Amino acid sequence: MAPYRIRLYRDEDYDAVRSLFARGIMEHAPAMYRHVLCLTRVQLGLLSLFWAVCAMAGSWLLALAAVVLVLAAMWPVIHSFSKSFVTEALVADLQDIDSYYMRAPDSCFWVVEAGGAVVAMVGAAPTQDLERPGPAMELKRLSVSREHRGHGISRALCGEVLRFARARGYGAVVLYTSTVQLVAQRLYESQGFRKVLERSPSLFSRLICFHLIHYRLQLPSHP
Structure with a gap:
């Protein structure tokens, strides 16, 4: 695999990021x-x-x-x-990535570049902690292109979000994944995330037993 580097999102990444996200979801x-x-x-x-x-x-x-x-x-x-x-x-946070992630307080978006192309991405934004009162950092839109999986990129992007959250004083990082994303579940659990809640976002999802799984990682307290 070509060497890769993690960098901050730029406006010229817009189409590549949206396409990467769409392909990743449809692969499931x-x-x-x-x-x-x-x-x-x-x-x-x-x-x-x-x-x-x-x-x-x-x-x-x-x-x-x-x-x-x-x-x-x-x-x-x-x-x-x-x-x-x-x-x-695509009509929510990925509609205007710059406004939602790059210019909003305590938010950020990273891409992974390899061979001059965007091959992975992840975002971070504040949210409410469902388990404890107060804010948490949410890891969002983690996606790695199929041909670049298995090289530790997802783990590296998780680490980027965790460092970002700790640097801004957040006590927890949360995220959502789904019933069918088994590889993602194993990744998050290996990073110390634990399942907090499962919910079905619609009547149809309840009928087919499809759940969104809420994960949470408690960050070490600052001395």
Whole structure:
């Protein structure tokens, strides 16, 4: 892998950052689809459909075709669900990165550059601590391009946010990840983050048992 460096976000990074974030989120759509297929209620529903069509049509081929059609119809629904997260972010903090992160108090945004291209990113911004009264620093939008994963970049970006939070006197760093982002969960837990809360952001997410997981890391007190 080409040498990489972490630097502060610049205006010319805008399109690359938004594209990197969108690709990273959409890469989780297949994992979410597999997650849904592994749900007991979904498997029982597909099995019931198979036997119901078999009983009514007297053909296991038609029953199998019905199951395949349902499976095919589920994919665009899951894909659209993933895309909604991208759309929400692109019209929120990633709409004006400079204002939200670079000019706001106690906020910052970093990118990782390798070979002249932006290959990773992370942001930090104040938020409310859900576990203890007072503010916390939130680690946001951590994403690494597929071809640059496995080289410690995510860990390095986490460290950047932790140093930033400590330097500004914050007592905790919080973040959100999702049920299907297993690699991210292992990374955060290896850094000392612990799960605080799980919630479903919508009725559909509750139906498919998709949760946003709130992580928290208590920072050492200043002497």
